[in-house]
Amino acid sequence: MTNAALPTVVIRGWGSASALGLGFGAAPAASPFRPDAHGAGLPVAALPAAAEAALDALRRSRPAYRTLDRSVLLALLTARRATAAAGWSSPGTTEHAAPAALALSIGSSRGATERLEAFHAEYLRTGAAAPAASPLTTLGNVASWVADDLGRARAAISHSSTCSTALQALGNALAWLRAGLAGRFLAGGTEAPLTPFTLAQMRAVGIYSELPAADWPCRPGAGGPSTFVLGEGAAVFALEAVPAGQVQSGDLVLESVGFGFEATGTKTGLTPDGQHFQQAMRQALQLAGLGPADIDLAVLHSPGTRAGDAAERAALAAVFGAELPACASNKWLLGHTLGASGALSLAWALALLRGAPLPPLPFASWLHQHPLRRPLRRVLVNAAGFGGNAACAVVRRVD
Template sequence: MPVPLYVVIRGWGSISALGHAGLPPTCRPAFRLDAASGLSVAALPAAAETALDQLRRSRPAYRALDRSVLLALWAAQQATAQAGWQPDDARPLAVSMGSSRGASERLETFHAEFLRNGTSPTAASPLTTLGNVASWVADAAGAAAGAISHSSTCSTALQALGNAVAWLRAGMAERFLAGGTEAPLTAFTLAQMQALGIYSALPPDAYPCRPGAGGSSSFVLGEGAAVLALEATTAEQLRPGDLLLESVGFGFEATGTKTGLTPHGLHFQQAMRQALAQAGRLPTDVDLILLHSPGTAAGDAAERAAVEHIFGADGPACTSNKWLLGHTLGASAALSLDFALHVLQGRLAPSALPFESWLNMRLAPQRVRRILVNAAGFGGNAASALVSVAS
């Protein structure tokens, strides 16, 4: 097959606190109180929970799967259906899925059982390996070209998508399912976030996650998954309105700190610069930046510094979707892409956040053609993806 010039997003699926059938016409925060911890969280709504339970019951093998795997399966099925891919499609299909924590629910359950009686179920190991996320998605999709699981903390979904772009452009696959999933609303994971001193003290009805607000950290955990159905496409096959994944850039800085942050966000700078260079774009070609911005004081400030270094003080508008669905860790970048694609299709217009934030300094233009999506995670890694709509 000829080396493709473009990677086209033929479909995508998502499931999160905002729902399971795409974003609602008007975006409203989706937080509730976790009874056990007393913390604000962004959990699936009742309708999405019912759909996930139906999926769990649809195959006997699914009943033992971790929640993170089921979320990925749901989003992948939605993406495949939207792309119109049929079971008899002979084009090579590969899968790349990211998750920061993996099978948190199953792992904590199995470990609690081990502490109680000193034994482990036979299925504990295969059901808690990170690789079972991609393998189950591949099993459902009938992928024959490969199944890869990634874990690069909170930028892991973009790592998975970067792998997909490389495979498609190298001719190693013609179709690719790639994205991220996370089900971190467990007692131990919530306790870990609290121990870092970053968790929001605000109640669910008071905009508990406030990206770019400064002051006290307002990190809130959420759950969800998003998966993109990608195809290798030549210039001759490209059509106006096609959604393009132009590039994925990466950055890293070794800081020696527990979070991997420095005040200037060098890893963000590297990732954004690389994404622009790969696509042959200038900073002025970007209409909107969808920030990683998790509501933590240090993280938000570092990303702002990095954006201003690359784009200048009068750069493009910036926004975040975490004030709506919290921080979904390894799924966050994929859900940010879900948000960005709705914006590119004109189904969602970014607006000022309903609280004081530096993100409100500039609003996005009425017609957004190209969006840069940022993600970063513990350990000093970052990634940026450039998505656009073909004209």
């Protein structure tokens, strides 16, 4: 099949859940972060009350859902919203379930963190493991429950590539759709890491923000001490293969996903010039047949860590040079949602392409030096994680 004959992959709808709620409205006037619920006093980006109520209603809607991990419930909630937005099915029903040509790939860096920690605590207390511990904590647990909720699916894939996971799921979807292995695809990422042990792990790495929750504690591009803050959330996208030339004005198109990898001395380290970022961005541009000047906005991974932010800036300079586009990051609003972060960055990019305003940062940052200078038509989205993984997606709005 020639490139000209490849189908176009249109994003028919999406669902998201984060500290900003079920979607992306106006940026809050006050910090959405709050102290963690476990008493450590660390700032976190948790779901607000309305989104929490929706998640609780889903949990209570079916007896089997009452035992599921929070990450799985977030995937179910956002997948339902994505299929409803796409017109593929009604939320929470299987009467109009997506056809057999549908496949799905839902990623998570940590998987069933909440349930795993609870089962482990019970084992330490009693010396016995609960029978449900294994099926409820495997990584495949995520996508399989989403497929079960839909009623039908050709394939259900779960995977983890740390914090580039969700964009890698989108890359998998793009390959399947263009190869004709599926006509429709649900792809995204989910994470519920606001648990005692996960928070302790991130603090032990030495990157956690020391700013109070009310003071916008996650500050991408600010320089100085690291301001990493954990958040929770999910985003899932309903993708459809459309014959070449049949897209319509206003459609949102997933043009490409590029991948990068670098081997470094430690699993938490990265090269100063962000080689994995460079590889992913260059491949995404090449696959889409684009040059640096074609990108209007780059939504950065930029989690507020000194080394990570600096490496991504160096990679952008190497790839774009004088054609550096406007740059932004949403982690000052959502925190770092690990395996879901790329999906939530992409959902934010789509909202911006649909006309949502780009909110100003309430703190000093390198990002201020690269404001939006022209109408948005095409956005590049970065994600990267421990172990040297990186991914980059390019999306555009059809004129």
